[in-house]
Amino acid sequence: MAEILVLVDHVDGAVRKPTLELLTLARRLGEPSAVFLGPGADRASEVLGRYGAQKIHVVDAPEVDGYLVTPAVDALTQIAERTGPAAILLPSGPDGKEIAARVALRLGSGLITDAVDVTAGPDGPVTEQSAFAATYQVTAHVTQGVPVITVKPNATAPEVAPAEPVTEKPDVTFGPASQAVRILSRTPRERGDRPELTEADLVVSGGRGVNGAENFALIERVADALGAAVGASRAAVDAGWYPHSHQVGQTGTQVSPQLYLAAGISGAIQHRAGMQTSKTIVAVNKDADAPIFELADHGVVGDLFAVLPQLVDEIERRRS
Amino acid sequence: MKHVPDATADRTFTEAGTTDRASVDSLLSELDEYAVEQALRLAESDADAEISYLTVGPGDARDALRKALAMGGDAAIHVSDEDIEGSDAFGTSLVLAKAIERHGFDLVLCGMASTDGTMGVLPALLAERLGVPAVTHLEDLAIEDGTVTGRRESDGATVRIQGALPAVVSVTDRSGDARYPSFKGIMAAKKKPVETLGLPDLGIEAAEVGPAGARSAVDTATRRPPRTKGEIVADEGTGGIALAAFLTTKKFI
Numbered sequence: 155m156a157e158i159l160v161l162v163d164h165v166d167g168a169v170r171k172p173t174l175e176l177l178t179l180a181r182r183l184g185e186p187s188a189v190f191l192g193p194g195a196d197r198a199s200e201v202l203g204r205y206g207a208q209k210i211h212v213v214d215a216p217e218v219d220g221y222l223v224t225p226a227v228d229a230l231t232q233i234a235e236r237t238g239p240a241a242i243l244l245p246s247g248p249d250g251k252e253i254a255a256r257v258a259l260r261l262g263s264g265l266i267t268d269a270v271d272v273t274a275g276p277d278g279p280v281t282e283q284s285a286f287a288a289t290y291q292v293t294a295h296v297t298q299g300v301p302v303i304t305v306k307p308n309a310t311a312p313e314v315a316p317a318e319p320v321t322e323k324p325d326v327t328f329g330p331a332s333q334a335v336r337i338l339s340r341t342p343r344e345r346g347d348r349p350e351l352t353e354a355d356l357v358v359s360g361g362r363g364v365n366g367a368e369n370f371a372l373i374e375r376v377a378d379a380l381g382a383a384v385g386a387s388r389a390a391v392d393a394g395w396y397p398h399s400h401q402v403g404q405t406g407t408q409v410s411p412q413l414y415l416a417a418g419i420s421g422a423i424q425h426r427a428g429m430q431t432s433k434t435i436v437a438v439n440k441d442a443d444a445p446i447f448e449l450a451d452h453g454v455v456g457d458l459f460a461v462l463p464q465l466v467d468e469i470e471r472r473r474s
Numbered sequence: 475m476k477h478v479p480d481a482t483a484d485r486t487f488t489e490a491g492t493t494d495r496a497s498v499d500s501l502l503s504e505l506d507e508y509a510v511e512q513a514l515r516l517a518e519s520d521a522d523a524e525i526s527y528l529t530v531g532p533g534d535a536r537d538a539l540r541k542a543l544a545m546g547g548d549a550a551i552h553v554s555d556e557d558i559e560g561s562d563a564f565g566t567s568l569v570l571a572k573a574i575e576r577h578g579f580d581l582v583l584c585g586m587a588s589t590d591g592t593m594g595v596l597p598a599l600l601a602e603r604l605g606v607p608a609v610t611h612l613e614d615l616a617i618e619d620g621t622v623t624g625r626r627e628s629d630g631a632t633v634r635i636q637g638a639l640p641a642v643v644s645v646t647d648r649s650g651d652a653r654y655p656s657f658k659g660i661m662a663a664k665k666k667p668v669e670t671l672g673l674p675d676l677g678i679e680a681a682e683v684g685p686a687g688a689r690s691a692v693d694t695a696t697r698r699p700p701r702t703k704g705e706i707v708a709d710e711g712t713g714g715i716a717l718a719a720f721l722t723t724k725k726f727i
Contacts, residue, residue: 165630222626222635223598223608247629248594248611255595256602259564264689267593280693286485286590291696294491298689334607338623338634356726380726398627398648404592405505405647413726423482434724435701436717442708449701452720456709464714469727472718 156240157209158184161230161253162202163245165342167194169201171353172245174312176305177205179272181315183279184240187211188319189233191218191226199319206315209322211237217328222335223249227256229326234261236324239300241279243272246304254304263299270309270410270431279303287404287427307352308410343399348374349383351400356413357432359385359402360395361425363418363439363458367395373417376462379469385409385429387419403428417458421446438462475510475529476503477538478590485590490685491692492560493590495532502538505585507545507652508645513583514546514653516617524548526577530558530569536668543663544655551577555672557680562690563591565683567599572676574604581622584644586611597644607637610644 158180163170173188180186187209188202195212202210211233217225230253234242242257244250246268258265269281279301283292295301351357358380360373370384377384386396388403402409404427414432419425421437421444429435430449437450438458447453454461479485483498510527517523525547529535532554539550553573558565574582582604587594601608609615612624612635622643623636655663673680681687707716721727 163629170630222633223610245629248626249629251593251595252598252608252610255563255593255598258689259567259599259602262689265563265595266690267595284698285487285695287481289485289698290487291694291698292487292491293693294690295693296690331605331607334601335609335635335637338636341632343630343632380721404589405586413721413724430701434726436720438713438717442706447706448703450706451701451704451724452717453704453706454709454713454717455706456713460711461709461713461717464712465717466714468715468718469721472722472727 156184157187157237159230159234159237159239159242160186160188160207161226161242161244161250162188162190162198163247163250164190164192164194164198167197169198170245171312172305172307174201174205175307175310176243176245177202177207178310178313179305180241180243181206182272182274185209187237187239189213189230191229193219195321199321203317203319204314205312206317207319208317210319212321212323213326215326215328217332220337221333222337223252223256224334225328225332226253227260228328228332230257231260232326233324234300241301241303244302244304246306250304254302258299258302261299261302263302264296265302266294266296267304269303269305272303272305272309284431287423288430306408306410348377349381351383351385351402351407351409354383354409355411356380356382357385357402357409357411357429358382358415358417359387359419359429360390360417361387361419362389362393364390364395365418370396372459372462375466376415376417379466380413380415382413382415387425416446417462419446420444421449475506475527475538475542476585476588477501477529477531477535478503478588481589487692487695490560491695500534500537502541503585503588503590505587505589505647506542507585508647508649509583509585510542510545510547511650511652512615512645515650516581517546526550528570528573528577529553530566532559539668540663541655543666544660545653546659547666549666550668551671552668553671553676557673557684560685560688561683562688563593563595563599564689565687567596567603568678568682569673569676570596571600571603572678573671574600576676580640581617582642584642586644586646597642601642604642607641609635609637609641612643612645613648615643615645615649
């Protein structure tokens with residue numbers, strides 16, 4: 155079986171969940187091979203093997219950490235040229251998409267971004283994506299070269315499939331372009347006790363109706379009662395009530411959790427584009443005409459400051 | 475600049491799997507307005523700066539250029555050729571790169587993504603084709619001593635990055651609100667030159683672009699069934715309890 159290259163998303167060897175989803179999808183297409191760039195491969199190899207990586211290509215060069223995107227492009231392109239994979243999977247994010255595009259251009263390959271599912275087809279991988287603010291479902295395939303595909307988080311549930319991965323350390327030649335954009339400083343996003351927005355099964359979001367940064371404590375209380383991540387609409391983020399890294403929407407994070415609870419969010423098109431594919435949607439809003447109610451499986455027309463505390467109490471009562 | 479179907483309208487696909495441009499009004503992609511704004515701000519601090527806008531698209535894509543010119547700037551280039559229709563990101567980036575090379579540049583400013591395709595890969599592809607740094611996804615930017623420096627909200631981290639000019643830069647919707655065109659700007663825009671180019675002007679063969687040059691194909695495009703509207707209840711003192719009951723039936727509690 156041909157190799158399927160999976161670019162590992164990690165912080166110093168701590169592998170992020172979307173990578174495990176990619177390994178799970180890769181098993182449908184061939185033999186998963188993890189491509190691990192930067193330091194920490196020893197720490198990562200156990201979890202990569204547990205989720206089915208047969209091989210780990212490790213490139214730990216100073217370029218990878220000191221410069222943006224292009225060193226990863228050099229490494230991944232050269233590994234692909236040597237291994238002749240049947241597909242290359244990367245996480246959908248700013249970095250993953252830019253690496254994917256440049257690798258595809260260099261390899262003469264086609265590219266599909268933001269897939270929400272990948273399956274094996276007669277002519278290679280078939281992808282599924284959402285389009286036009288998730289009002290359309292599109293299937294597509296690559297017609298030229300090695301398919302390069304970026305996949306959104308939560309596309310599939312990671313499944314354990316233990317393997318004993320072989321580690322390889324290929325030599326990579328970094329071209330002049332690999333040092334084109336220097337990383338002057340890097341501030342990792344603080345990880346609190348709550349699940350990360352992109353990876354969460356449950357998301358509780360607040361919008362304009364939350365009416366103040368201090369009131370987001372209530373959104374956090376609901377999130378904690380449910381074990382959910384906290385999201386925010388662009389209006390709430392622009393008002394400075396909650397950090398941008400929590401923005402749900404077309405230009406923020408696009409989420410697809412099992413449950414999305416929207417509180418005080420009217421449901422503008424940009425927000426809907428970021429959460430419309432959630433499995434179950436519930437909404438609390440004072441305005442009965444808010445477009446969010448068109449999407450809601452259950453909606454409460456009411457004051458979130460009355461409804462949410464009651465919800466938290468009731469959750470606690472039902473759990474005790 | 476990209477001229478895109480209005481995101482608030484009901485957008486559809488053609489049978490060929492491309493965006494149906496005939497059925498809805500199009501306008502300048504909102505995310506490109508942030509790039510226009512940053513270009514204008516840079517020009518305000520550099521008397522020698524010249525701003526030219528570039529778009530690829532059918533005839534009415536000129537409207538996007540006029541909108542940008544009404545905000546400010548000097549001139550525009552419109553690449554239009556029926557063979558380009560149906561291009562993927564690789565074909566489009568080839569056309570844009572050839573047009574940029576033909577014109578000459580110190581800085582190429584882009585929006586972070588278009589509001590229709592939303593791939594967000596064109597800036598990276600342009601940089602790859604032009605052989606210059608890609609300083610992308612910036613929330614702020616400064617140009618000093620022949621370099622561009624800015625803050626990038628990346629996967630899981632905020633990074634400060636720097637590259638030498640000439641470069642391709644893309645900015646996010648957090649880089650600063652775009653100005654509205656003034657009446658004076660709208661009138662002035664009508665007199666600003668817009669050059670029209672076709673594929674032969676750029677030395678590109680028809681087979682390199684359009685569906686012939688595309689490296690992927692859409693197999694199906696199906697309208698997602700509208701979500702069935704659920705139960706909407708007015709809170710009369712027990713809305714939270716009703717919500718908890720619903721969440722329990724769905725096994726979230």
